[in-house]
Amino acid sequence: MSFLFATVAAFALCLAIEFGLGDVPERASRKAGDLAVRLCAYGLILLFWFVFSWRPWLAASSCVLTVAILHLVSRLKRAVIGEPLVFSDFALLPQVPRHPQLYYVPPVTSPRIAGPLLLGLAGIVLWYRIEPSLLPASAGAAVAAVAALPLGLAALIAAAGRGPLGRRLARRFPRPDVEGDLARFGLPASLIAYALRWRAERARPASVAASATVRAPGDAVVVVIQLESFLDPERLGGPHLPAMDLIRARASEYGRLRVPAHGAYTMRTEHAVLTGRAAGELGFGVFDPYLASGGNEPDSLARAARRNGYATIFVHPFHRDFFQRARVMEAFGFETLVMEEAFADAPRVGPYVGDAAFGARVRAEVAARRGPLFLFGVTMENHGPWKPGRLPGIDDPLAQYLHHVAAAGRMVEDLVAALTGLDATLCVYGDHAPALPTCRPGFGDRATDYALFRFGPAAAGAPRRVDRTADDLGRRLRAAIGRDAPSPHT
Template identity: 70%
Template sequence: MSVLAGFLAPLACALALAATIEAWGGAARAPLGRRPGDLALRLGAYALLTVFWFCFSWRPWLAASSTVTTVAALVLISRAKRAVIGEPLVFSDFALLPQVPRHPQLYYIPPVTSPRVAGPFLIALAGIALWYWLEPSLLPAGPGRSLAAIVALPLALLGLAAAATRGPLAQALARRFPRPDLEADIARVGLPATLMAYALRRRTEAAPAAVPAEPTAPGDPVVVVIQLESFIDPERLGGPRLPAMDLIRSRAAEYGRLRVPAHGAYTMRSEHAVLTGAAPDALGFGVYDPYLANGGDEPASLPRRAAANGYETLFVHPFHRNFFQRARVMERFGFRRLVMGEDFAEAPRTGPYVGDVALGRRILAEVRARRGPLFLFSVTMENHGPWKPGRLPGVDDPLAQYLHHVANTGRMIEELVAGLGGERATLCVFGDHAPSLPTCRPGFGETSTDYALFRFGGPACAPRRIDRTADALGRRLRATLHADMTPPAGTSPAQA
């Protein structure tokens, strides 16, 4: 009872301050929800945070201050993320945290050795140590009772989390959060409650059913699909005319704007959409990171369809195997051979990454060395952000750096079109998302990029502009893998 009494006042302060921070700090674009059930969820999430921090110290005021600091940090990070990407913080972002220290050059953050990071961190540690010394602990007296309390409280939190994934508690959570509605839910119950609820709902949600495709005769002997990092027509950013765009408009069988699931980041969303043809609405709470649940285990994916039809399936990406756990994910997708970072050790770089032209030439070499039908999916790396000073000699402006790299992407496309012209083949290129540049902020083009679908070795047809979603492009590509599924000339984008 004394522990509870000593905990109540700090807890009340934590709840009040955390709610104030969310109300005035802009965690949501809409006014805070005031229904009793919504307020209970909001305050309950703050209380769980306080209990979580209490487990580490058994000092209630330290736990309360840690909760307020946590909520403030979440709100600030969410606001910064929304300004750059157009989306608030989501639970799946925490799964990406291990990538930050491994590949710090891919993020707009200073390294941990920077005084801007190390200084505040060391000051915070010193402050926590001082607080430990000043505030008395509420641990029960006696070694046995202390040990029991130290073990019991974390176990109680784990038990509550486990109970929320099954039975009545899971059903109640499903009624409160039937489907993802990020902005509305953050306004309704707050950012911490939304993060917790979405993570739990993702664990309990059934994966969408997918029926493996029946094997058929292969379609085009060569199908090459290339996901272009941060690719859009540079004229949309006020840049110069790209010769490759003229080539696309004059030679591609189909081309147009591609509406992708995010702006400026989240490559895996577009990648998953194209490789599976699954619409975002069908993914439930997995829409924010489709790899978290199944990790690429998709029975109806393009590589599995291709393999069933006798294709060799090859994934080519000139970067580390462990980034996004790509090697494991792509093997589960159905790619039987991977050509990745170690295979490009001697390849020329443009800036920090393997150049797109070098990647395109490796793709053509793989096409020429094939021993049967080939389905090749590649992800470029040259134009990956951030675009910071020092990336290119004598070019520090972010847009100028981007335009330099996108010109190389255009040259790669031109070389691939010329190299595949003598084959019966399909070449598809598409941008995964718009670049996160100061001149290209959220809302630009409704998250659309550009794509093109070239068909070689068959009857000539006039280029058609067909604007599509990324998942519709994935469904369109299925036709290239099946001899009897090529859509007629009049197929609409919705049917493709």
């Protein structure tokens, strides 16, 4: 009976949180079917915690606390980057203690984190001593009960990916609709359902190469640089950037680049450019394409370039394990990875390798080539967070950002100078807008800036502005790595 009372109390409090304090309380659905889905999610969370204690009120309290924390984190995330919490965010949690400088959270050793954690653990130990367990008295029955509950939950998860339960789940959640599903079913139910749908999609047979056509190499050098948090600083009220004059005067094409996220999720834009796949093609893997596919794609720019006879190099002055980049880039088709260890002696600008050192390495790779070269690089200098202590004498976040974006502009100018006279293509673009107080979510319709330069025999006429999506830019670049490849400009 205590389990029933605890469950009813937990469900009531969870509904109160979602309808009163949740991420979208003003749009929360009260329909019976939608409420049933919410309650099922609460039940799964409660049973998950019950597995560890067999104490109903402890499990109920943990369930309510879980729902409250999920909504708190979701609201905080929405305020910074304009998106609610999604299931793939949990896969990024191991990166937080390994790379705390990348996040707006103190390390685990900070009193602000360690204190509440220790108090919470002490409270749980005390609760274990106060509330009696519901485990059967006999040892055999207790062992059977302890084993049966987690096995039952595991069986339920397995059944959700196939059969009648899987089909019912697919009918409820046919495709990602984060805001709609959050309003209908609530945050916990959406997180669980999306994770199950992603798991079912991932279990399908891997795609095979969509096109293995071998073409003659295109331009002798193709360099694509993803600039961290780059956009024209004048859009943020900053000073004029000389590189923007160079872009408008000499780029074959330039304009706004509509990217899949604001302030974060670099991998979404990176994936779109390298594969040319639109968000609608990715199913529930759209939130983190690297987690979903691990680079196992129908095709990529690097793979196509290798087929056409190019050496393929990936340059990124950061850890190999971040976003699983080393493994993903090798799967994409990059033969050579130039990563953090290659920049061990490079000067830092703030906490990261400066764009000047990054650009020098790119130019060195171009100079050392022995045949056609496709190089894809990802800068790091202007990665957030921008906070006091990052740069000597500059504590304002926007001022820090503008300092770094000026360095990115100079690096672009140096690359243009180095490639002038070669049979080459240079593409530079911003992965997303910066998560700054002066650049709120939704700024510029999630648009950064890009430029496409053509040098040598391929040099085009007058520059023209062409606004694109990130995946469209990836398809456009196919023309540079294969002489007969079409340019499916849209």
